[in-house]
Amino acid sequence: xxxxxxxxxxxxxxxxxxxxxxxxxxxxxxxxxxxxxxxxxxxxxxxxxxxxxxxxxxxxxxxxxxxxxx
Amino acid sequence: xxxxxxxxxxxxxxxxxxxxxxxxxxxxxxxxxxxxxxxxxxxxxxxxxxxxxxxxxxxxxxxxxxxxxx
Numbered sequence: 001x002x003x004x005x006x007x008x009x010x011x012x013x014x015x016x017x018x019x020x021x022x023x024x025x026x027x028x029x030x031x032x033x034x035x036x037x038x039x040x041x042x043x044x045x046x047x048x049x050x051x052x053x054x055x056x057x058x059x060x061x062x063x064x065x066x067x068x069x070x
Numbered sequence: 071x072x073x074x075x076x077x078x079x080x081x082x083x084x085x086x087x088x089x090x091x092x093x094x095x096x097x098x099x100x101x102x103x104x105x106x107x108x109x110x111x112x113x114x115x116x117x118x119x120x121x122x123x124x125x126x127x128x129x130x131x132x133x134x135x136x137x138x139x140x
Contacts, residue, residue: 039111039112039113041109042072042115042130045126045130046132055126055127056127057119057126057127060112060115060116062138063138065140068127068132069133069137070133070135
């Protein structure tokens with residue numbers, strides 16, 4: 001389960017519907033990513049990382065530092 | 071396709087068979103990760119990141135800097 005993608009979305013005041021549109025998936029599928037009921041594919045992980053300008057390590061909870069190295 | 075997981079493995083002189091054992095998957099499945107024929111699940115991504123002590127961003131080709139932030 002990757003709670004950071006919910007926190008990142010809420011910090012930016014995005015709706016699940018908006019994320020689903022950005023990611024080209026249904027709101028149900030996106031919701032399942034947030035709930036950890038569906039594994040996040042790498043292409044989605046990369047898109048989320050780009051949207052929020054954070055590292056994939058941060059999204060996956062491997063670090064508290066959100067910065068992506070150049 | 072994520073060529074870095076092949077490069078990381080070869081740099082350490084690991085065999086695909088050894089990686090498959092570490093990851094608890096078949097050698098065929100592991101080979102498909104290297105070839106980009108099967109998406110890398112997040113749990114596998116994290117295990118590879120831990121094994122090689124590199125960031126998941128590096129594995130995914132998002133940065134040239136392999137270092138994982140603390």
